[in-house]
Structures are given as structure tokens and as C-alpha cells.
Amino acid sequence: MFRRLVLLTTCFALVISAGSTNAGLLYxxxxxxxxxxxxxSRHASSEHPGEIVWSGLVMADNAEKPAAIPQELxxxxxxxxxxxxxxxxxxxxxxxxxxxxxDENWDAxxxxxxxxVDAQGPAEGGYAVNLKLVQHDDAQAPPDQVVLETDTKLxxxxxxxxxxxxxxGGQLLLVLVVR
Amino acid sequence: MKTFEEKWTAWLDGELSGSELAAFEASxxxxxxxxxxxxxxxxxxxxxKRELSISKLANExxxxxxxxxxxxxxxxxxxxxxxxxxxxxxxxxxLWSGAFAMAVFLVCTxxxxxxxxxxxxxxxxxxVLNAKLDPTAGTDATVTVFExxxxxxxxxxxxxxxxxxxxxxxx
Numbered sequence: 157m158f159r160r161l162v163l164l165t166t167c168f169a170l171v172i173s174a175g176s177t178n179a180g181l182l183y184x185x186x187x188x189x190x191x192x193x194x195x196x197s198r199h200a201s202s203e204h205p206g207e208i209v210w211s212g213l214v215m216a217d218n219a220e221k222p223a224a225i226p227q228e229l230x231x232x233x234x235x236x237x238x239x240x241x242x243x244x245x246x247x248x249x250x251x252x253x254x255x256x257x258x259d260e261n262w263d264a265x266x267x268x269x270x271x272x273v274d275a276q277g278p279a280e281g282g283y284a285v286n287l288k289l290v291q292h293d294d295a296q297a298p299p300d301q302v303v304l305e306t307d308t309k310l311x312x313x314x315x316x317x318x319x320x321x322x323x324x325g326g327q328l329l330l331v332l333v334v335r
Numbered sequence: 336m337k338t339f340e341e342k343w344t345a346w347l348d349g350e351l352s353g354s355e356l357a358a359f360e361a362s363x364x365x366x367x368x369x370x371x372x373x374x375x376x377x378x379x380x381x382x383x384k385r386e387l388s389i390s391k392l393a394n395e396x397x398x399x400x401x402x403x404x405x406x407x408x409x410x411x412x413x414x415x416x417x418x419x420x421x422x423x424x425x426x427x428x429x430l431w432s433g434a435f436a437m438a439v440f441l442v443c444t445x446x447x448x449x450x451x452x453x454x455x456x457x458x459x460x461x462x463v464l465n466a467k468l469d470p471t472a473g474t475d476a477t478v479t480v481f482e483x484x485x486x487x488x489x490x491x492x493x494x495x496x497x498x499x500x501x502x503x504x505x506x
Contacts, residue, residue, distance in 0.1 A: 215504045217504075231486060232486045232488050234485055234486060235483045235485055235486040235488045235490075238485075239483060239490065248504060248505070248506045249506065266505065266506055267503075267505040267506060268499075268502075268503040268505065269503070281459060282461065291472070291499075291503075301469060301471060301472070302469050303468065303469050303472040303496065304466065304467070304468050304469070304472070304493065305466070305467050306463055306464075306465060306466035306467070306491060307463075307464040307465050307466075308461060308462065308463050308464060308491075309461065309462040309464060310461050311459055311460055311461040311462075311489075313459045313460075313487060314459060314460045314461040314482075314487045314488065314489050315461070315486070315487075315488050315489070316461045316463075316488075316489050316490075316491065317488055317489070317490050317491070318490075318491040318493070319490070319491065319492050319493050320493065320496070321472065321473075321493075321496040321497060321498060321499050321503075322496070322498040322499065323498070323499045323500075323501060323503045323504045324499075324500060324501025324502075324503070324504055325501065326501075326504060328499075328503075328504075
């Protein structure tokens with residue numbers, strides 16, 4: 157009796173462990189939420205556009221009478237102030253792009269900087285993007301110089317802040333937020 | 336009317352008498368041989384009686400008790416064999432096995448789901464997969480990635496980039 161019970165349990169455990177490592181019916185049974193989330197994510201990104209990525213070039217500096225923080229940066233104001241130590245944040249270039257397929261390209265530009273964003277499709281919980289910060293100066297050769305390049309999985313619930321070069325007495329920041 | 340064989344058997348057993356005995360003995364063709372055979376048969380009968388007589392049991396009650404015990408024991412073992420041959424999957428055992436399998440399934444499911452939830456936390460956070468800085472922008476420039484949990488912000492922190500003049504801050 158005991159042997160049969162052990163045999164039964166072992167078989168069951170083997171089936172369960174096999175199911176957890178392989179895709180398939182059992183995997184779907186064991187991961188109901190995961191499959192729903194995946195389909196929901198695909199659903200949202202491919203069939204129901206409406207997620208907007210805000211990309212901004214932000215100059216942070218200290219001012220005696222700091223201007224109010226821009227609305228786009230308000231949700232992360234505390235982090236920006238505490239982390240970078242500046243009290244004023246000014247947007248010098250921005251872009252607001254609605255994602256339809258998740259593979260769009262766009263840029264946010266100021267006079268001397270351009271942030272190129274190349275979305276490479278939806279990822280789990282967000283979008284895979286390639287970012288390039290290009291510094292532009294007609295006086296130099298070549299006029300466009302890629303300062304920074306990064307591949308990032310941008311999440312809907314987690315803004316990305318990139319610390320750029322020091323500019324005068326302030327700091328260039330690149331901010332991406334999915335809404 | 337008795338046959339000769341019946342009369343012969345009765346004569347050997349000494350059961351014939353009177354005129355019947357006289358008539359039978361007169362009909363025997365060889366009286367001497369018949370008498371010899373009769374004596375031999377009587378000897379054989381006596382021998383068999385002596386040798387094959389049933390010995391009387393000294394303790395009948397004890398024997399009877401032993402017999403009953405053995406019958407009872409064999410009866411029980413037969414019942415056990417019958418129940419064993421009825422199969423391991425009795426209804427209670429099936430129920431217990433089902434309940435046990437269900438419990439194992441639930442434990443595994445909870446375990447897998449917990450693992451799943453753990454893995455699903457990552458999509459909530461922006462992940463920097465790689466980053467590179469142009470060497471002309473700063474020879475010793477470095478990149479660090481960390482997360483600020485207060486506002487759930489992912490930060491790519493560069494250090495050592497060349498400083499630029501303030502006119503680069505123009506819109």
C-alpha cells in the first residue's frame with residue numbers, strides 16, 4: 157500500500173515539474189494569471205493603443221526662485237530633487253508619442269541635444285526601446301556625436317531617468333515616462 | 336433362494352446352521368480344501384481385527400478443541416485472502432488518494448504561482464539592458480544603474496562625461 161502511494165505521488169510530482177518547465181496545456185493550467193497577463197499585455201499594446209510615452213530633455217539647476225516643476229515631472233519630483241540636488245527642472249525638449257504597434261521611432265530635441273527613441277516592440281509589462289543621446293554642434297566635426305546609447309525595457313510603472321552631461325551650472329537629464 | 340456365493344460367504348462367516356449348513360457342506364466338492372480355506376479366512380479376519388482396530392483417543396475434548404481452533408484459523412485466513420483479492424483500490428483508499436493528490440497539486444500550484452509572481456515583478460520595473468558611452472564624451476566615463484524605490488524610478492547614472500558650456504542648455 158505504501159509503495160503504491162509513493163509511486164502515485166512520484167508520478168504526480170514528475171508531471172507537475174515537467175509541466176512547470178514546459179509550455180503547454182499543463183503550463184497554462186498552472187499559470188492561469190501569467191497567460192492572462194500576457195494576452196492582456198498583447199491586447200493592450202497591439203489592439204488598443206493609447207499608451208503614451210513622454211520623452212523629455214530636462215535641464216536641472218539651482219535657482220533662487222525656482223519655477224514650478226513641469227507637470228510631466230511632478231510624479232518623480234521627490235526623486236529628482238533628492239537624487240540630483242537641484243531645485244529647478246526645465247524642459248528644453250520633449251516628445252509625446254502614442255504607441256500603436258510598439259515599434260515606433262521618435263525623438264525629443266533641443267538646440268544641441270537630440271534623444272532618439274527606437275521602440276522595438278512590446279516586452280512583458282512594457283516596451284523594449286533603444287535610446288540614443290546625440291549632441292549636436294555645428295562648430296564641431298562631425299556635428300552629431302552619440303554621447304550615450306542604451307537598450308532598455310521601459311516599464312509602464314517605472315519612469316527612466318538618465319543623467320546626462322553637466323551643462324554650465326546645471327545638469328542635463330533625460331526622462332522617459334509611459335502613461 | 337441364495338446363490339452359491341452367498342451361501343459360501345455365510346458358511347465362511349459361520350452364519351449357516353441346521354439343515355441349510357448340512358445341505359451346503361454336502362454340496363461342497365472338496366470338503367477338506369473348503370475347511371482349510373475357511374480357517375484361513377478366519378485367521379485373516381482375526382488379523383485384520385487386531386491390526387486395524389481404531390485406537391481410542393485418550394483426550395477427546397482436547398482433540399476436539401484443536402480441531403475447532405484449526406478450522407477457525409483457516410476460516411480467518413480465507414477471509415483475508417478474499418479481501419486481498421478484492422483489489423487495493425477500495426473506495427476509502429481512492430478517496431484518500433484523491434485527497435492526497437489534490438493536496439500535492441495545490442502545494443505545487445501555490446509554489447509555482449509564487450515563483451510566477453516573483454518573476455512578474457520584473458515587468459513593473461524599467462530595466463536597463465545595456466549602455467555605452469562614447470569615449471569622446473569622456474574617457475573615464477562610467478555608467479551605473481539603480482532603482483529609486485520611492486517613486487519607482489530607474490536611474491541610469493553617468494559619471495565622468497565632459498562638461499559642456501551653458502549655451503548647450505538652450506531650447
